[in-house]
Amino acid sequence: MILYPAIDLKEGACVRLLRGEMDQATVFNTDPADQARSFQAQGFRWLHLVDLDGAFAGRPKNAAAVEAILAATDLPVQLGGGIRDMATIEAWLGHGVRRVILGTVALRDPALVREACRRFPGRIVVGIDARNGFVAVEGWAETSEIRALDLAMRFEDAGVAAIVYTDIDRDGALRGVNVEATTDLAFALTTPVIASGGVSSLDDLRLLKAQESAGIEGVICGRALYDGRIDPAAALQILGSPAP
Template structure:
């Protein structure tokens, strides 16, 4: 299971939100590139980047900060936020982003996601951000009438590399991961699932590791890494260990 440290970008700085509320942003580092270097030095294999301003405005806003990160580290980066058309997808992939995350557009224009997967195989993920089971869009500002599982199932045969599932009510709140909902989603899909939202302790990671066999391939962690609640070395050792217990049936494909 891959542990993805998160860098959420707001006004050029590295921040964390509480339940997606932009006015509840805590700045952890004004230099995202330096933060990325710190994560790289701690042994992380991937980096999760989100352009928060872009998610609200529907277009890339923190491009300079993203480029700074891409130039600072060699590790693969996945990026979401404000990516709503094929031109923007291609542009980011050409700039060095390993994988783009499509969220709002996955609800509004599923065929665009399919076309992106055809053009850029293995480099497109779908971000499903759910509030009370329903998908939220436009930086979580609006909640759709689409259920998380229904949206995920639309892309089962599209070639999506991963589904990134976030429980908005848990995100940044340090209240623990919605393990049951994440595991249920992963079990229902063949597409690998990356858990996000609410990771606050090693105990949360241990519980996720126990249900890795459902198809959970990774977990995104933000605030708990920044404030020291989770030790990177300990967490990486836990998640990279061979899966123990559980069913040997379903496992997520490597991403």
């Protein structure tokens, strides 16, 4: 199972939000490229990047920070936030991003997701962010009437590389990952699922690892890595991907 350290970008800095609220941001590093190098040195094999400003604006807003990260490390990067059209998808994949995460457009324009999967096989991830089980979009500012599972099922035959499933109410709150909801989603799908939101301890990782056979490919971790609640070496060992 892959552990994805999160680098959330707001106004060029590496931050963590509380339940997606932009006014509840804690700055952990003003140099995202330095943070990326640190994660690589700790043994991580992927990076998970989110352009928070871009998610609200509907277009990339932290491009300079993303490009600095790509230049600073050779780790594969998956990037989400404000990617709403084919031109932006093509641009980021052309700049060296390994996978792009499509969230709002997965709900608004599913045909775009399908076309992107066809043109870039293995490089398109769908991000499903749920509040009380319903999909939230536009940087989590709007909650739809579509359930997370229903949206995920729409892309079962599209060739999506993975589904990132985030429980918004737990994100950044260190309340523990929603293992039950994540496992239920993974069981229902053939597409691999990446858990996100609320990871607070090594026990959370152990619980997710125990459900790996359901189809949980990985887990994204943010605040608990930054504040030292989770030791990277121990976490990688638990998930079966120890540092080289």
